[in-house]
Structures are given as structure tokens and as C-alpha cells.
Amino acid sequence: MLKLTSVSKSFGGLKVLDDVTLQVPQGAVFGLIGPNGAGKTTVFNLITGLIPPTSGTIAFDGADLAGLAPHRITRLGIARTFQNIRIFNEMSLLENVLVGRHRHIDYGFAQALFSLPGYRAQEAAARERALELLGWVGLADKAADVADSLSYGEQRRLEIARALATEPRLLLLDEPVAGMNPAEKTELMGAIRAINARGYTIFLIEHDMRFVMGLCESVAVLNFGRIITCDRPEAVRVNPDVIEAYLGRDDDAGAAAPAIC
Ligand SMILES: Nc1ncnc2c1ncn2[C@@H]1O[C@H](COP(=O)(O)OP(=O)(O)O)[C@@H](O)[C@H]1O
Ligand SMILES: [Mg+2]
Numbered sequence: 001m002l003k004l005t006s007v008s009k010s011f012g013g014l015k016v017l018d019d020v021t022l023q024v025p026q027g028a029v030f031g032l033i034g035p036n037g038a039g040k041t042t043v044f045n046l047i048t049g050l051i052p053p054t055s056g057t058i059a060f061d062g063a064d065l066a067g068l069a070p071h072r073i074t075r076l077g078i079a080r081t082f083q084n085i086r087i088f089n090e091m092s093l094l095e096n097v098l099v100g101r102h103r104h105i106d107y108g109f110a111q112a113l114f115s116l117p118g119y120r121a122q123e124a125a126a127r128e129r130a131l132e133l134l135g136w137v138g139l140a141d142k143a144a145d146v147a148d149s150l151s152y153g154e155q156r157r158l159e160i161a162r163a164l165a166t167e168p169r170l171l172l173l174d175e176p177v178a179g180m181n182p183a184e185k186t187e188l189m190g191a192i193r194a195i196n197a198r199g200y201t202i203f204l205i206e207h208d209m210r211f212v213m214g215l216c217e218s219v220a221v222l223n224f225g226r227i228i229t230c231d232r233p234e235a236v237r238v239n240p241d242v243i244e245a246y247l248g249r250d251d252d253a254g255a256a257a258p259a260i261c
Contacts (some may be wrong), residue, residue, distance in 0.1 A: 001026040002047065002078075007056030009042055009225075016042050018225040020056070022160055023169070029192070031200045031212045031233070034222035035246060040205045041083055043222070044172050049073045060170070074185050081159040085174050089148040093158055096147050097130040099164030111134050125134060133161040135197075137191050139200075150219035153184030155189065164195070171195070173204040179212050189215055213237065221246070 002024040004117035009017040017039045018023050022076040032040050045051045047058055049070040052115060058065045060076055068076075079100075087096050134140045142150070147158060156176060176192070177185045189211060196202050205214045211218055212219055213233040220230040229239050 001028075001061060002203065003057075003059045004043070004047075004056045005059070007038070007046060008054050008057060009020045009051070010045060010054045011188075017046075017053075017238060020225070020227055022149070022220050022227060023229055024201060024202055024203050026169075027196075027216075028218065029196050029204070029216050031216035031219040032203070032222060033207065033212055033219060033236075036148075037203075039225040041174055044080055044205065047172065049077060054152050054240050058218070063087055073099055074166050074168070077167070077169040079163035079166045079170070080172035081156070081163050081174055081176065083178065085152075087147045087155055087162070089146070091162075092144050092148055093134055093147055093150070094127065094130055094143040096158055097133055097161050097165045100162035101126050101130055103224055109164075122141040130161075130165060132246060133164045134158075135163065136195060137161045138187065149229060151184075153180045153188070156180065157188060160191070164200075168200070170201045170203060173202065173206075175205055175207060177206065177208050184197065209237075238258070 004020055004022050007017055007020040008015065018037075020043065023095075031041060034040055042051070046053050047065070048071070049065065049068050052067070060073075060078060063076065065073055065076075088099065091099075093255070131140055131143055134143050137160050139150075139157055139161065141152060143155070147155065150158060156179075158174070160173065161172075177188055180188065185208065192202060192204075192215060206210075206214070216233055218230060219233050219236045221228050221236060221239075223245050228241050228245065229236060231239065
């Protein structure tokens with residue numbers, strides 16, 4: 001579904017990504033791990049068109065994404081969340097999700113101004129869908145609350161609902177459980193599994209090894225801008241290069257988690 005071929009990225013003289021090739025199959029939960037500064041978020045920034053690659057190609061469903069503006073890439077069916085929460089604190093959860101949904105509402109200025117039936121029907125459908133998406137991340141009962149009132153874990157889930165509101169087929173999650181407590185992590189893991197089961201392909205960056213291992217079918221490991229392995233989680237966990245570079249000790253993946261990212 002998503003294919004990066006020999007992608008490199010330099011900022012000034014600094015080569016941040018070097019010949020990155022990876023494929024995310026349709027329907028997968030695919031993980032990208034690696035230490036802080038390895039270039040993981042840069043991969044997402046390239047995929048979503050925020051920055052252009054220095055060389056290499058990125059294709060989505062066979063279409064080359066080169067030169068496409070971020071909103072065009074969103075329209076093709078790729079949505080993301082950010083490593084740092086980006087929500088509108090003063091707005092309700094429902095309004096936050098509706099902002100994400102904006103491009104799906106297709107009405108003219110006059111219709112909106114005079115509140116014509118077409119506009120009202122689309123608004124109603126948009127609100128219904130936004131409530132449904134909030135339900136997918138366990139926040140439907142808080143739809144009218146102000147986003148600011150949410151816990152950190154809930155805010156991260158709200159971001160996922162908002163990303164889903166653009167009706168993507170591929171969802172990119174940048175460290176979705178960062179800063180969450182264990183209960184929140186388990187809850188989010190369930191929500192991501194359920195979203196994947198609904199047919200969404202998921203590509204996630206994560207540093208919590210237990211989370212990655214429990215969720216992903218394949219995991220790519222990025223180190224100093226290069227992919228050092230891409231394999232099933234069980235194989236990545238015992239890969240000597242990965243252990244040496246990240247885990248330090250060959251013990252259970254969960255216990256080794258602090259060494260990652
Ligand atoms: N827009 C940018 N301009 C200059 N340097 C950047 C930019 N974005 C990222 N970098 C650098 O690229 C490297 C990789 O960053 P990043 O992709 O955020 O890593 P990760 O997400 O794996 O922690 C870092 O050294 C970072 O400082
Ligand atoms: Mg990052």
C-alpha cells in the first residue's frame with residue numbers, strides 16, 4: 001500500500017535518512033522503532049508531504065507522492081497524528097473531530113449562509129460520523145466536553161479520532177502511547193486493534209517495545225537514518241544487531257523498553 005524506495009533526506013549537511021526502503025502492506029499494523037533522532041518522525045514528514053525527500057520515491061497505492069501538498073496527500077487517504085499533541089483546547093471533542101472532517105463537507109457559501117437543506121443534511125451526517133469515531137476511541141460520552149478537560153491519554157485518543165475524520169485508508173501514528181500510564185496503553189492498544197480490524201492500515205512509530213510487539217505484524221528498525229532490519233516482532237527482538245544497538249541486554253522485550261528511542 002505504501003512503498004518507500006531508496007529514500008534519503010538531508011538537512012543542510014546532515015544526512016538524516018539514508019537509502020530507506022520499506023513497504024507497508026495493506027491491512028497491516030506496521031511498526032517503526034529506533035533511538036531518538038534516528039529519523040522516524042522525518043519518515044512521516046516525508047510521507048505526508050511536509051518536507052520533500054532529497055532523493056528516492058514514495059508511492060501510495062502505486063501513485064507517486066512526489067511534489068504533492070499535504071492536503072492532497074490527505075485526500076488520497078493518508079492521515080497522521082503528531083508526536084506532540086495538537087488539538088484545539090478550547091473546542092469540544094466533537095468540534096475537534098469536525099475540524100478533521102472538514103474536507104468531506106461539500107457545500108457552497110450560499111447554502112451555508114442560508115442553511116439550506118443540503119447543508120443541514122451534510123452537517124448532520126458529519127456530526128453523526130464524528131460521534132461514531134469518538135466512540136471508536138472510547139470518547140463518545142465526552143463529545144460535548146472541552147478538549148482541555150481531557151486527561152493526557154484521552155487527548156491522544158482524540159487526535160486519533162480527528163485523524164480518522166479525514167476518512168483515510170492509512171493511519172500514521174507517531175508515538176501514540178508516549179507518556180501514557182499502563183492502563184491507558186492497554187486501552188489504546190485495544191482501540192488500535194479494533195480500528196485495524198475495521199480495515200484501516202496502520203503504520204506506527206513507537207518506543208514502547210511491549211506495545212510494538214503486541215500490536216505489529218512487522219517491525220522496521222531505524223538506526224542513524226538507516227533501516228537495519230525489517231521483520232516479524234519475534235525476530236526483531238532476538239536480532240543481534242537490534243539487541244546490541246537498542247536493547248543492551250538480551251532479556252524480555254518489555255523490561256528492555258527504556259533503551260528504545
Ligand atoms: N526540519 C528539520 N530541520 C533540520 N533538522 C531536522 C529537521 N527535522 C528533523 N531534523 C533532525 O533530523 C534528525 C532526526 O529527527 P527525527 O526524525 O525527529 O527523529 P526521531 O523521530 O527518530 O526521534 C534529528 O537529528 C533532527 O534534529
Ligand atoms: Mg520522533
